[in-house]
Amino acid sequence: MLLQSQNDQLHLLPALPRAWPDGQIRxxxxxxxxxxxxxxxxxxxxxxxxxxxxxxxxxxxxxxVTRELETSAGQTGSFDAELNPMPKP
Incomplete structure (x- = not known):
């Protein structure tokens, strides 16, 4: 499982298959x-x-690791593996 969402929580990579050590999804x-x-x-x-x-x-x-986000419609944010914000390019 790549993403689990419930209530207001987005759990990232909760059960990544071992057969997929590297990858991406959009x-x-x-x-x-x-x-x-x-x-x-x-x-x-x-x-x-x-x-x-x-x-x-x-x-x-x-x-x-957990990070709380307040968002507005259309807002995009990028985060590293520790869920620290990454600068926009």
């Missing part, structure tokens, strides 16, 4: 009006981009 739709792009390397999150489609708050979770 455009996953999540509850609450979010679109998620994920990249992973050696079985671990490399980075994630989250687009808010409607402006709801959400909580990103990867392993024990």
């Amino acid at each position: 455009g996953l739709r999540a509850r609450g009006g979010f679109e998620v792009d994920l990249r992973w390397r050696a079985g671990r999150l490399a980075d994630v981009t989250v687009r808010s489609l409607v402006g709801n708050p959400c909580r990103l979770r990867y392993g024990p």
